[in-house]
Amino acid sequence: MIYVQYIQDMWQSLISAWWVKSALSVIAAVAIWLIGLKHVQVLGIFILLVGLDLVTKWASVAYRMLVDNFGYDPEHIAAWEKYRAIPTAFDLNLIRSEYMRKGFCDKVLTYVTVTAAAFLFDWLAGEKSFAVNLVWLYLGSSEFLSILENLRDGGNKSMGRFLELVRDKIENKVKF
Incomplete structure (x- = not known):
């Protein structure tokens, strides 16, 4: 008797809001497919x-x-102190989006735009991924140097x- 009631409750839970569950499963399937695409994977790495x-x-x-501002000795600042002081720098308005060279959204939109243009170039030129790899190399190395x-x-x-x-290594490899 208990098992019958359990199965009935389970069935009722399964069929309630079936359309929401179906829509979420389609979204999940699309997300899993997108994550498998190389361009989306590299976008995730670039976002990181x-x-x-x-x-x-x-x-x-x-x-x-x-x-x-606080007179700390540069030789004796621990790494964790810099990261712990970030909220204070925000409070003092030392860190604001307009002070940064490019914001997060600008960088990601630039990445997407340039990668799309390189993809189209490769497609039109019949290349496998020459321009895309060149763009990824440039954007990744510029972020690396910035870090x-x-x-x-x-x-x-x-x-x-x-x-x-x-x-020095980059300048020796690429001479203008």
Whole structure:
């Protein structure tokens, strides 16, 4: 008897709002298909890079705030102090979107636009993915360099030396 009632309750739960459940399953299927596309996967990685770039930029602004406004000794600021000071830098209006070179949405929209244009170029030229790979290489490396610059500006001196090494390697590979 208990099993019959349980099965009836389960069936009632399954058929209630079936259209919502069906719509959600279609959306989930489309999302899973999109996640399997290489361009969407790279977009996700680029979004992570942009997020890391913003956080390291905020940390470098917070580091500068700790040194300039609160008199911290630059040699004795722990890494966690910079990140803990980010909310204070926001409160003091030292970190605002208009102060940043490009905001998160601008960077992601630029990525999508340039990748779409490169995809169309490759399609028209009959290439497999020449322009798309070139765009991804440029955008990824510019985000990487920006993250290194932010870490350097945030008081990490070893990143400054690493940044110089990376720039030397890039300049030796690409001569204008």
